[in-house]
Amino acid sequence: MKKKESNSNASFEGTVNNGKLSMVVGGRLDAAGVTALWPKARGLLETKRLAAIELDGAGVDYADGAGAALLVHVRQVARRLKIPVEFNGLGADIQEMLDLYPAEKLSEIAEPAPKNGRDLVEGIGEAFCDAIRGVKDHVAFMGELFVGLLQAIVHPRGMRAKDFFLVIEASGPKALPIIAMLGFLVGLILAFQGAVLMKQFGAEIYIADFVGKSVARELGPLITAIIVAGRTGSAFAAEIGTMKVNEEIDAFTTMGLDPVRFLVIPRVTAATLMTPLLAVITNVFGMMGGAVVMMSLGFPLVTYVNRILGSVTAADYLGGLSKSIIFGLLISGAGCLCGLRTGEGASAVGNSATRAVVSSIIMIVIADGLFAVLFYYLGI
Amino acid sequence: MSGETIITVEGFTARYGERLVLDDLSFTVKRGEVFVILGGSGCGKSTLLKHMIGLYHPFAGDIRVGDASVVSTTGAERDALIRRFGVMYQSGALFGSMTLLENVCLPLEEFTSLNKAARELIAKMKLSLVGLAEFAHLMPSEISGGMKKRAAIARAMALDPEILFLDEPSAGLDPITAAELDELIIQLARALKITFVIVTHELPSIYKIADRVIMLDARAKKIIAEGDPATLRDTHEDQWVRDFFNRKSQATGTTGEDDE
Structure with a gap:
């Protein structure tokens, strides 16, 4: 300057x-x-x-x-x-x-105390305690959520239908274009990379097996989950966070209405139902992406489809979809929790939205790892 | 005024982490009176209010409504207790995704088995009480700040509570709207025998509405004055209290720093 x-x-x-x-x-x-x-x-x-x-x-x-x-x-x-x-x-x-x-x-303006080595140690200790508290919070919230979900299943009439359908619309159909585009591109890229490699062995036909299995088992659910985390999870956190800042959550509590039942349950159920449906779309478009590459290599479409039908088993497909149910639950739960734990002020809402996406993605990856181990032992 | 005690606060102490906010307060609120909590900015008025409605858990002490403790009751008993309160928050805290009518209907829908027509009629009656009947179908984002506060009072009254807690009802309103709100509070207290607990620092409205005030001090973290406002203004032994009620400033001494 x-x-x-x-x-x-x-x-x-x-x-x-x-x-x-x-x-x-x-x-x-x-x-x-x-x-x-x-x-x-x-x-x-x-x-x-x-x-x-x-x-x-x-x-x-x-x-x-x-x-x-x-x-x-x-x-x-x-x-x-x-x-x-x-x-x-x-x-x-x-x-x-x-x-x-x-x-x-x-002279009354207090000077901050001079920094010393203890600050660092204290800071580390505090951060550790905060992390532990955060985990404890999350577990407690998941328990509360589980009870709420059970109640919602037993008495579905207690849930606010209007909120539920609004969330269904926002997190489902409105996400279709981006889900379709991403699925298609990932399938295309995967097939193309495979084609370069497999051409050397004259094994291009196996691209179908490769694309079909990896999209159905891993990439479809994973990409869907990441999109849902970015679109829906952050939206939940920001929405509930703003309500918290505006004292609306307090208003629910003092009216004797449970914010979990009122705000969280409709959102979580809607997002959990929508995520596997979006994963279906991702799968379909991913395989279409693969088909484009295969056709450009001169294989007829019917060969590709037959190959996929032969290699992708029902267990592969349904295993992937069951994963995305869990992903949807984790993402929407984390989004709502971060929203409810929002602090004071406008920046707090942004922070909770960020935190929601970050913790969702971490949980998705961890859950995916656990699923891989589980499926391995189950022989799926 | 029957003189019967409805709220008892005993040895109440509040902390935010290390920072002591209020220290060992004790006072009572009588049924049917308009009770005002007063004090400079940052002295813990809203904190006290939020403890009284059971949102926060006090560091020490007890708050009882009738015989039930806001602090220690749980479960269904607590729900029943909370339902005796109506609360208006500083910002109104209307639910942004619902119209004013739906906002007022919500508690009726959740806690009564009235049919839809009856619920809506009650909600419209409450809205007309605060002068908002013709705005019933607007969303909270479409009305002004003063209207939001009035709508919030209508919502707080939906279930005919015994005690209405108002957090700064006239802050940020023009003098005429504020005066109308004061009139409304007096009318409601008189006609419906509602007990009001109001946090404010608008002196004109205090003289008009308050039966009794307590004054909190940011430094001492205690109640420094208790009584009816006119008496406090004329006879209280503390110069600062008299000056506060006379709206005099003092060259030395401040009440506190920023708002909570």
Whole structure:
């Protein structure tokens, strides 16, 4: 950035005589002027063994907040060194402005305690405790959610249908274009990469097996889950977080209405139902992407379809879909939890939306790993 | 005023983490009175209110409504207790996805088995009480701040509560709307025998509505004055309290820093 001292109209002269610092300040003490003056003044104020400070401000014709700060700084230094300070010739309006900042009030401004090594240790400890508390919170919330879901299954009439269908619409049909596009592209890219490799062995026909199995088992559910986390999970967190900031959650509680039953259950059930349906679409479009590559390699469509039907078993397909049910539950649960735990202020809502997406994705990956182990032992 | 005690606060202490907010308060609210909690910014008025309605758990002490403790009852008993309260929050806290009518209908829908027509009639009656009948089908985002507060009072009254808690009802309103709100509070207290607990620092409305006030101090973290406002203004032994009620500023001494 350009330095602005060039256009300053302030003047400064200072001398130290027998420990007595005399300064003459004049001109316009605005931000530009003070920028130029401050280093000079500081140099003089740091002189050892000062006994008194005298400042002649007769030449000052204007001072704003920055000018006042310079004068106050001089006064504070004198106060700290316990030496007399005298301002002479200041204009009445400038003196009046200075009187707004009485010395004894400014000295009350608490200086933050100096940093020491303990801060770091304490910080690490606190962060660890926070993390533990966060996990505990999450487990407790999942329990609450589970009870609420059971109640919703037993008494479906207790759930607010309007909210439920609104969430269904927002998280399902409205996500179709992006889900379809992403699924298609991933299938296409996968098949293309496979084609480059398998051409060397003349085994292009296996691209169908490869695309079909990996999309149905892993990529379909995973991509769907990541889109749902980004679209729906963050929306839940932001929506509920805003309600929290607006005291609407408090209003529910003091009306004797349980926010979990009222806000969380419709959202979680809707998102949990929608995620596997979206995964179906991802699967279909992923396999279509593979088909485009296969057809460009000269294979007829019917060969590709037959290959896929032969290689992708019902267990593969349904295993993938059952994963995405769990993913949907985890994502919507995390979104709602982060929303309910929102702090104060507008930035808190943004933070919870971010936290919702991050923790959703972490949980998706962990859950996917657990599923891989589970399916391996089940022989699926 | 029957003089019967409805709310008892005993040895109440609140903390935010390390910071002590209110220290060892004790007071009572009598049935049917308009009770005002008063104090400078940041002295813990809203904190006290949120504890009284059971949103926060106090660090120490007890808050009882009748014989039931807001602090320690749980389960169905607590639900029944909470239902005796109506609360209006500072911002109104109307549910943004519902119209005003649906907002007022919601508690009726959840806690009564009235049919839809009856529920809507009750909701419209409550809305007309606060002068909002013709806006019943608007969304909260379509009305002004003052209207939101009035709609929130209508919602708080939906189930005919015994006690209405209002958090800064007239803050941010123009003098005429604020005066109308004061009239409404007086009418409701008189006609429906509702007990009001109001947090405010609008002096004109305090003189008009308050039967009794307590004044909290940010430094002492205690009640520094209790009584009816006119008496406090004229006879309280503390100069600061008298000045507060006379709207005089003092060159030295401040009430506190920023708002909570």
